[in-house]
Amino acid sequence: MPLIKFLRSTVGLKIIMGLTGAALFAFTVIHMVGNLQIFLGQEALNNYAQMLHASDEVIWGFRLGLGAVAALHILCAVVLTIRNRAARGKESYAEYAAPGASLASRTMAVSGVIVAAFIIFHLLHFTTQTIDPSFKELTEIHKGAERHDVYAMVIKGFSVTWVSVFYIISVALVSFHLSHGIASCFRSMGLTNPAYREVQEWFGLAFAIIIFVGMAAVPAAVLLGLVKL
Amino acid sequence: MSTTSNSMTFNIRIWRQKNAQTPGKLVEYKLDGISPDMSFLEMLDQLNERLYAKGEEPVAFDHDCREGICGMCSLNVNGIPHGPDSQVTICQTHMRIFKDGQTITIEPWRSTAFPVIKDCVVNRSAFDRIIQAGGFVSVNTGGTPDANALPISKEIADLAMDAAACIGCGACVAACKNSSALLFVSAKASQLNLLPQGKAEKDRRVLKMVETMDAEGFGACTNTNSCEAVCPKGIPVTFIAQLNRDYAWAMLKGAAAEPKATVGGA
Structure with a gap:
């Protein structure tokens, strides 16, 4: 069976990692653009949030799809990491310089685990609102109907200093993961050639920085009192 | 002096x-x-x-x-x-x-x-088995073909020559944190895949070489660039991307499927 051969090969698994990584990166960019609407004010952000939640079918389809993509990315990473460790062997080098390899490229498994842990915290914090159940009671009256006040929730959440600091450190790690991951996606999917290589590396680095600035801007702005109720 | x-x-x-x-x-x-x-x-x-x-x-x-x-x-x-x-x-x-x-x-x-x-000598016959799996072209014997009969652009000839510079020393595997052999495999596959003489067996070559590489216990490529940094011939990692692309195409074409007898065929 060709598909089984594909799923058994290191190259096939890396192609899946590239495809899923690219999808997760695309989601991160959309997420960031959504977040930045907080700077347009309460009305804009809450409208956006209401629009996203307009249809249960759409949002749950999206959530399940995204969850499956993330699960596939993690599953391939686990399988490949086990195989890579076995390939390296029991006897390690007394001296190993890792020539040419960036720190991010050598620690993708570690940064990946931290990013996954952060995402779980983030979902419990703002999506399920388990960490602070009082978020559920934040509502506003819009055009005669009651709706969830996301703007107030974000400000309340990030007014806690340690939470904001934790988010800023976490998004720094997300962008550290992306600083290698974005360019690596292109390579694993086979979309790199000598003409595009440098452009893809700059694109990856640029977006890692953009993601950090865009994501950290929200907790930083709340902490600094630039965005308030 | x-x-x-x-x-x-x-x-x-x-x-x-x-x-x-x-x-x-x-x-x-x-x-x-x-x-x-x-x-x-x-x-x-x-x-x-x-x-x-x-x-x-x-x-x-x-x-x-x-x-x-x-x-x-x-x-x-x-x-x-x-x-x-x-x-x-x-x-x-x-x-x-x-x-x-x-x-x-x-x-x-x-x-x-x-x-x-023994000491600093390692057994690199895994590389030989990867070559045996697909690092060759099948050529019918006979008269020498005319050198100009197959047009090859300078760009492609140069690229194939860059891949062919691989001496199979295994430094790429030694430098890689995953012991991946992909720089070697991609160079050895690309030097043939890029040229008309090697095109006929391209899909089969790529699939067989990757399959053998995995069976020999080499790891996956995480694009760290260590292999490229130590390669004594300066072979670039872009050949790895090329191999990934060739592998994906071969898979999409169903080249990995067992050949089926066609109607009226043998």
Whole structure:
């Protein structure tokens, strides 16, 4: 069976990692653009949030799809990491310089685990609102109907200093993961050639920085009192 | 010729291992009277002559042409395959790039697929089996074809030549944190895939070589670029992307499926 051969090969698994990584990166960019609407004010952000939640079918389809993509990315990473460790062997080098390899490229498994842990915290914090159940009671009256006040929730959440600091450190790690991951996606999917290589590396680095600035801007702005109720 | 009078002294820490079954260890040797003009392997020859004179077992290490083209020499020097000099094999590295009195750590390639045979000699026949799986073109014997009968653009000819520069030393595997052989496999596949003579067997070649590479226990590519940094021939990692692309196409075309007998066929 060709598909089984594909799923058994290191190259096939890396192609899946590239495809899923690219999808997760695309989601991160959309997420960031959504977040930045907080700077347009309460009305804009809450409208956006209401629009996203307009249809249960759409949002749950999206959530399940995204969850499956993330699960596939993690599953391939686990399988490949086990195989890579076995390939390296029991006897390690007394001296190993890792020539040419960036720190991010050598620690993708570690940064990946931290990013996954952060995402779980983030979902419990703002999506399920388990960490602070009082978020559920934040509502506003819009055009005669009651709706969830996301703007107030974000400000309340990030007014806690340690939470904001934790988010800023976490998004720094997300962008550290992306600083290698974005360019690596292109390579694993086979979309790199000598003409595009440098452009893809700059694109990856640029977006890692953009993601950090865009994501950290929200907790930083709340902490600094630039965005308030 | 003035430099020959400056003799250098080194503290050599080198891997000694009796055979594949016995565990090895790093052993230190003080080595003086080394000329800066000596090659790295000549320095090891000096060490071995002195060990031999003392009645000790000389250090085993792989070498053949000592001109940087055979791919036999395979030493990890101070944590870098083929040592600190870029785009040269260790046999073409000279002692003048090291500091007088420096400690030099010498280890064999480390990878499950490259087991140690003795001291710094590893078994690289896994590479031979990858080549046997697809690193060839099938050619009908007969008269020599006209060299101009198959037009090949300069760009493609140059790219295929870059891939063909691979000497199969295994430094890429040794440098990779995952012991991935993809730089070797992609160079050996691309040198044939890029050219019309190799196109006919392209899909089968790519699939077979990757399958054999995995079966031999090499790891996956995480795009760290270590292989490219140590490759004595400077083969770029873009060949790995090319192989990934060729592999994906071969899979999409269903080239991995078992061939089925067609209607009216044999």
